[in-house]
């Protein structure tokens with residue numbers, strides 16, 4: 001028997017929508033068959049790229065040959081398109097942030113449940129190589145038990161594009177990059193968040209945040225700094241992680257970095273004092289070569305099926321979603337708490353699910 005190939009239509013053929021055409025690529029069971037975008041130039045671009053162009057969302061949803069759609073529009077449009085598509089019997093992949101508040105996601109989840117359709121959010125950075133390395137280290141205890149994690153993305157180009165500058169479209173960096181970094185953290189650390197303190201940055205004068213810093217404490221004692229910046233001409237490293245048996249630094253997505261671990265060989269060598277500014281210090285002297293081991297950053301074993309393989313497996317009832325809607329919901333609740341903590345200046349506790 002011939003295997004079914006699911007027909008997939010991209011709604012919102014902008015930067016990310018067109019990237020999904022590459023992501024789906026030559027998938028054996030999923031084929032991008034068309035697009036719909038409200039902008040005429042994007043409709044023309046899709047046509048030029050050989051894709052079928054639908055005149056309206058209604059036309060996409062009325063087409064019985066379409067099995068699933070991707071939503072890659074600005075954030076505020078996700079909810080309405082998702083609900084309509086699910087009610088029309090389509091499976092849905094939705095770009096992040098899934099909705100601009102957690103309540104809206106609950107509504108979409110209810111509709112998906114009633115329609116018995118798959119609704120999955122493209123929280124793709126769970127597959128990033130740098131994150132997978134850190135997650136594997138967490139699980140294998142390569143640097144012992146983690147006790148402090150710093151996860152950052154620092155750029156210097158301000159808020160990109162047009163709609164990301166506006167509240168009404170769900171703009172701002174907390175909803176944009178914040179979703180990714182917090183999703184990674186909650187996916188990795190197997191503990192509830194105990195408390196959150198946060199600060200949002202508005203230095204560019206937009207009505208939405210151009211970055212943020214937050215400090216999280218987990219119930220298992222791990223602390224984390226998560227930071228997104230768009231005004232950082234000198235970026236800090238992507239990851240800085242301290243464990244009971246060493247420290248890891250990953251500079252960037254190119255995976256430059258290293259692991260330094262203590263090396264216990266007989267008696268501990270006393271560090272020699274160094275000249276530091278106008279004084280001497282032994283405490284801050286670098287550990288001697290003999291008392292540490294330096295290890296390279298190595299790629300983690302790929303142990304998750306790809307996003308689209310998983311989407312198809314979930315449709316066919318053969319797997320659980322890797323990105324679960326309840327997890328996506330938990331991230332949105334955390335985002336809302338960060339916003340509240342930043343606005344009130346308070347440390348917020350007892351909010352995690």
Ligand code: NAD
Nearest residue numbers: 012013014015016017037038039042072073075077095096
């Ligand atoms: P974009 O502005 O490049 O593209 C959005 C497109 O949607 C535009 O072509 C616009 O004309 C179209 N559009 C707007 N309203 C529409 C509607 N109601 N129906 C159909 N089309 C509509 O934006 P982008 O950077 O591609 O972002 C789109 C989505 O993808 C956002 O939710 C964003 O957060 C997400 N995104 C995710 C990642 C990721 O790594 N997962 C990366 C970038 C963007």
